Amino acid sequence: MFIGLDLGTSGLKGVLIDDAQAIRAEATAPLEVSRPQDGWSEQDPAAWLAATDAVMRELRAAADLGAVRGIGLSGQMHGATLLDEGHRVLRPCILWNDTRSHAEAAALDADPRFRAVTGNIVFPGFTAPKLAWVRNHEPEVFGKVALVLLPKDYLRLWLTGEAVAEMSDAAGTSWLDTGKRDWDDGLLAATDLGRGQMPRLVEGSEASGVLRAELAAQWGLPEDVVVAGGGGDNAASAVGVGVVKAGEAFVSLGTSGVLFAASDAYQPDAASAVHTFCHALPATWHQMGVILAAADALNWYAKIVGRKASDLTGELGELRAPGRTLFLPYLGGERTPHNDAAVRGSFLHLDHATDRTALTRAVLEGVTHAVRDSFDALSGTGTRIERLIAVGGGSRSEYWVRAIATSLGLPVELPVAGDFGGAFGAARLAMMAATGAGVEIATAPPIARVVEPDRALAPAFAEAHARYRDAYKALKGRH
Structure with missing residues (x-):
């Protein structure tokens, strides 16, 4: 054991x-x-x-x-x-x-x-x-x-x-x-x-x-x-979900957010604010975009409105086109692609019709747009993503995962119930170290289901993402 x-x-x-x-x-x-x-x-x-x-x-x-x-x-x-x-x-x-x-x-x-x-x-x-x-x-x-x-x-x-x-x-x-x-x-x-x-x-x-x-x-x-x-x-989470070869990736919706892609070559592009690190396995690297507040942003909002995060996301129903309200999830600055420690979060375009549901959707959409920023940054380095798995507490929200799938234009796989994250990956690395087992033990977990993009809503998410990027530029100009 x-x-x-x-x-x-x-x-x-x-x-x-x-x-x-x-x-x-x-x-x-x-x-x-x-x-x-x-x-x-x-x-x-x-x-x-x-x-x-x-x-x-x-x-x-x-x-x-x-x-x-x-x-x-x-x-x-x-x-x-x-x-x-x-x-x-x-x-x-x-x-x-x-x-x-x-x-x-x-x-x-x-x-x-x-x-x-x-x-x-x-x-x-x-x-x-x-x-x-x-x-x-x-x-x-x-x-x-x-x-x-x-x-x-x-x-x-x-x-x-x-x-x-x-x-x-x-x-x-x-x-x-x-x-x-x-x-x-x-x-x-x-x-x-x-x-x-x-x-x-x-x-x-x-x-x-x-x-x-x-x-x-x-x-x-x-x-x-x-x-x-x-x-x-x-890197340990990647070993846990079997993301160890080029073309494989995961999106993590934990305290922070990560879009992580494995690579069999060292191909840095520092100017993109993409992280290029060694993987936890020999002769392997990875690239990732990092969002400093993902589920942390949702939990912050849930605390403000006095509700459980799971209750807030559970009442959203089917995925809808993003509303006019925007949320920028920069509660403690941001890394990819901005490298901006001074920027802080904002709600924008609030009006009399904005209610709690609209704000909840805006928070999830804001983090989704940040994931799209990282996806675009990774794509700009030549990194390819052919398979995407979702992990982390935020991946329990069907609405959030479908929003990400729609924004990125990629199916998102959800593992069967169980912990396949950092602790599980660390246990796999312990098995390799103690027994001499190779990378072949780091297989992907069984997939419970695949969340497909909503192609009809893709243009609306692209338009909202463009507004989100413009809002950051305006915010940056004021700090």
Whole structure:
């Protein structure tokens, strides 16, 4: 058996799978985000350890863990977890959706080496500008930094005692040579850091260490459990849904939104704001467009109107042409294709006829338009999408999935009920690391149904998307 642990923003999830990849048990533990200032987003790494312990104990209560051979890790990307020489945490982790380092990101991005080596814009959410911000604003902390770890790799340090990262997560730091799959000394030096402050690198399907004996004893595991490299949350999710070859893609409607396409070649186009990262599998890359608020935007709106998000989407009925009302889902800035940390969300074209249903539709349509932005950006790089699977909590909304299918002009496949996301992908990577299994185990899950585009509504969605793009341009001109 194999365990996958997925360290998300709002919670940590664990799944236990058997040798046939059937899920035998699963558990979750909630996490909270601190936002002490506008644009800031932080977590206490100690909470990750407590959540992991709670999840492992719940898995043990549900199943015998004595036959577990491997653990895989998945996690939120880009977070800056800063440790001193004694591996003590120096400050709360600055998370992926934190935009305080926008000035530092712009300064690094102005250095042409970063785009040339990493294949990506230096976004404010990436790790390198966060370290530059700490250097500029918290010099006493920066002077003590002996090790920089991404969130899931801090978990690994606790689990194994090894400071290790893997390629898919490391590609989101702005320090990795994404083509060569190695740290770049020049980029590290540009932020006054060195290779000695970076973890060792492995591939996601390789072993990174062995579970510490005391933890194995606490959780009822054997003493020789391998901990795999794992993957950043999106790369691990791709392994979970079998998106591992060119032409395959998924759209994720979680806290953030992602349009992720696998690639068997390194083909960056940084100017498009498309992310080009290593995949969690050797000699494989991926490209993705990232929306900072997807289901997060719906949940924000649901909280404002005092209703459950599922109730709001459930009362919409059949897909309709987008209304005049527009919603721009930029609650904390946006990445693809705008790379705009300062922009904020807006409702536009409200009138006396605008009711709660119209606003709900506008929120779903706004995120749909943002997905279309990412689709257009990926298409502009030459990336092809022949098969699209929907995952994440938002994919439970029939209205939302059909809107995306219609906007993109592509059928969207919905897997059978079950978790095929980051935790499941991490468990698959654990199976590869512990048994030597190859990529062939990363098959697509059974598909429950296919949501087809509504061809009759496609022109209306295209017209609404054009208005959405114009609204962003006007909004950008005012900030």
